[in-house]
Amino acid sequence: MVVATSPAMTLARDADGNLANRADWTKEIAVQLAMEEGITELTDRHWLVITYMKEQFEAKGDAPSIRKLTKESGVETKELYALFPKGPAKKAAKIAGLPKPKGCI
Amino acid sequence: MKKLVILGAGTAGTMMLNKLSNVLDKNEWQITIVDQHETHYYQPGFLFIPFGIYQRKDVVKPKRDFFPTGANVVMSEIDRIEPEKNQVILKNNVVLPYDYLIIATGAQIRPEEVEGMKNGQWHKSIFDFYTVEGACALADFFKHWEGGKLVVHVTEMPIKCPVAPLEFAFLADSYFTERGMRDKVDITFVTPLPGAFTKPRASSILGDFLNKKNIHLTSEFNIARVDNEAKRIVSWDEVEVPFDVLVTIPTNMGDPAIQRSGLGDELNFVPTDKNTLVAEGQKNIFVIGDATNLPSSKAGSVAHFEADILLENFMSVVEGRAPSQKFDGHANCFIESGFGKGILIDFNYDTEPLPGKFPLPGVGPFSLLEETKMNHYGKVMFRWMYWNFLLKGQELPVESNMTMAGKRM
Numbered sequence: 070m071v072v073a074t075s076p077a078m079t080l081a082r083d084a085d086g087n088l089a090n091r092a093d094w095t096k097e098i099a100v101q102l103a104m105e106e107g108i109t110e111l112t113d114r115h116w117l118v119i120t121y122m123k124e125q126f127e128a129k130g131d132a133p134s135i136r137k138l139t140k141e142s143g144v145e146t147k148e149l150y151a152l153f154p155k156g157p158a159k160k161a162a163k164i165a166g167l168p169k170p171k172g173c174i
Numbered sequence: 175m176k177k178l179v180i181l182g183a184g185t186a187g188t189m190m191l192n193k194l195s196n197v198l199d200k201n202e203w204q205i206t207i208v209d210q211h212e213t214h215y216y217q218p219g220f221l222f223i224p225f226g227i228y229q230r231k232d233v234v235k236p237k238r239d240f241f242p243t244g245a246n247v248v249m250s251e252i253d254r255i256e257p258e259k260n261q262v263i264l265k266n267n268v269v270l271p272y273d274y275l276i277i278a279t280g281a282q283i284r285p286e287e288v289e290g291m292k293n294g295q296w297h298k299s300i301f302d303f304y305t306v307e308g309a310c311a312l313a314d315f316f317k318h319w320e321g322g323k324l325v326v327h328v329t330e331m332p333i334k335c336p337v338a339p340l341e342f343a344f345l346a347d348s349y350f351t352e353r354g355m356r357d358k359v360d361i362t363f364v365t366p367l368p369g370a371f372t373k374p375r376a377s378s379i380l381g382d383f384l385n386k387k388n389i390h391l392t393s394e395f396n397i398a399r400v401d402n403e404a405k406r407i408v409s410w411d412e413v414e415v416p417f418d419v420l421v422t423i424p425t426n427m428g429d430p431a432i433q434r435s436g437l438g439d440e441l442n443f444v445p446t447d448k449n450t451l452v453a454e455g456q457k458n459i460f461v462i463g464d465a466t467n468l469p470s471s472k473a474g475s476v477a478h479f480e481a482d483i484l485l486e487n488f489m490s491v492v493e494g495r496a497p498s499q500k501f502d503g504h505a506n507c508f509i510e511s512g513f514g515k516g517i518l519i520d521f522n523y524d525t526e527p528l529p530g531k532f533p534l535p536g537v538g539p540f541s542l543l544e545e546t547k548m549n550h551y552g553k554v555m556f557r558w559m560y561w562n563f564l565l566k567g568q569e570l571p572v573e574s575n576m577t578m579a580g581k582r583m
């Protein structure tokens with residue numbers, strides 16, 4: 070029961086289950102947030118996307134949509150879905166400690 | 175003379191033209207509206223065409239019937255806006271200078287965004303019902319279809335009228351039942367969302383309706399391509415859904431003119447302040463209707479609520495004040511559920527659809543998130559209200575911002 074006792078579980082969350090305070094985010098927390106989404110290991114490719122998401126959020130104030138991710142992160146859509154199954158933009162944003170992208174309504 | 179230019183004479187642009195013509199002094203203002211087509215389509219009516227309930231003639235009227243007398247109308251394709259020069263360039267190179275601009279260029283389907291969607295079975299066994307052409311082609315197809323796998327599919331969000339694909343599935347159930355062949359038609363609803371709809375309460379209630387009507391649900395399906403030979407859609411994670419007829423809502427995007435103007439996001443929607451309806455980074459450009467990137471539904475009812483807010487804010491800005499009215503994302507949608515019944519939902523940015531009565535608390539006549547005959551009559555009456563009141567910019571008996579009265583938590 071790694072997830073049930075993880076420090077990430079004690080942090081404040083928003084209605085979507087994403088971190089309420091971006092300041093709470095660390096790389097260790099990211100690993101635990103990934104586990105909540107069923108992703109057991111964060112590879113270099115995962116980190117590339119997560120870092121890109123964070124940079125975009127700092128610059129624009131919103132996490133990028135899947136379309137933007139494909140166009141600008143250098144990772145193809147197909148691979149994005151392999152890395153973050155079902156919802157790359159939504160899952161990568163959560164793991165990056167960001168709110169759900171506005172485009173995902 | 176001060177110049178106001180309105181781009182797009184669809185639902186939102188026509189409404190704004192009528193509202194502003196009534197209040198702006200004709201000696202001080204020149205209002206111009208631009209559109210490429212003479213015909214106004216009642217898009218909510220497209221839903222009924224495949225089932226023979228409406229025909230083409232039921233959803234078209236000349237745009238000019240809805241313009242106030244003396245309106246300055248330009249029929250031309252818009253090439254681009256040059257915001258730094260306060261001017262619009264038309265396709266024929268005519269330049270329209272403006273002091274204020276209202277963008278109402280809407281959203282359109284772009285099937286070519288998905289590999290294989292447009293270049294094989296398109297309008298043969300793959301259809302849309304978001305264009306009059308698609309809806310009419312599907313009506314012809316259904317007349318002779320003997321049954322099989324019907325897949326109703328949403329490509330990606332956001333789409334106009336996010337309940338329309340559900341309504342389509344409900345109406346298909348009703349249509350094939352009434353034709354005595356429901357047992358020969360297998361209906362599957364395929365969506366990228368985690369459930370039947372965008373908001374949790376409504377999603378679970380509408381999901382139950384799918385169940386009750388024996389419509390299968392495949393959720394979290396993000397389409398990668400259409401396999402025309404094998405007649406199946408394939409997701410990015412290699413899930414396959416076979417079809418005999420695919421009714422898809424292709425990617426919805428803003429007009430390419432928005433992209434050419436450098437004013438759009440990756441789907442050519444204009445980033446817009448969700449409260450004031452002013453284009454982000456601009457002072458004299460407003461945006462209304464499907465053309466915005468607002469996190470509200472893209473619907474005629476939403477455009478109608480926005481119009482009241484935009485009118486107030488426009489008057490404030492031209493009088494040198496800050497825009498004072500705030501749009502709350504109010505949406506109000508009748509959902510056709512088949513067999514002469516309907517469901518109604520009412521919600522905004524912060525409050526999801528809740529059960530209750532509407533518009534009069536406790537009385538109705540409409541019931542929220544329940545299936546009733548009265549809700550169906552509401553949908554039928556909407557077309558009449560649309561042509562006779564809404565487009566002409568007249569008031570409907572519903573508040574612009576949402577009210578909690580009559581709703582149950």
Ligand SMILES: Cc1cc2nc3c(=O)[nH]c(=O)nc-3n(C[C@H](O)[C@H](O)[C@H](O)COP(=O)(O)OP(=O)(O)OC[C@H]3O[C@@H](n4cnc5c(N)ncnc54)[C@H](O)[C@@H]3O)c2cc1C
Nearest residue numbers: 182184185186210217218251252280335463464473474475
């Ligand atoms: C199948 C379907 C069912 C629907 N059901 C409902 C419903 O039940 N209830 C509801 O409230 N809403 C419904 N809607 C949504 C509703 O129709 C739209 O939200 C509404 O029409 C949006 O108005 P608009 O003015 O923003 O865009 P539009 O009405 O689409 O108008 C845009 C206008 O801009 C013009 N234009 C765009 N680009 C250019 C250019 N480059 N040059 C010149 N002209 C240009 C177009 O020709 C068009 O006339 C439905 C939509 C569909 C497709």
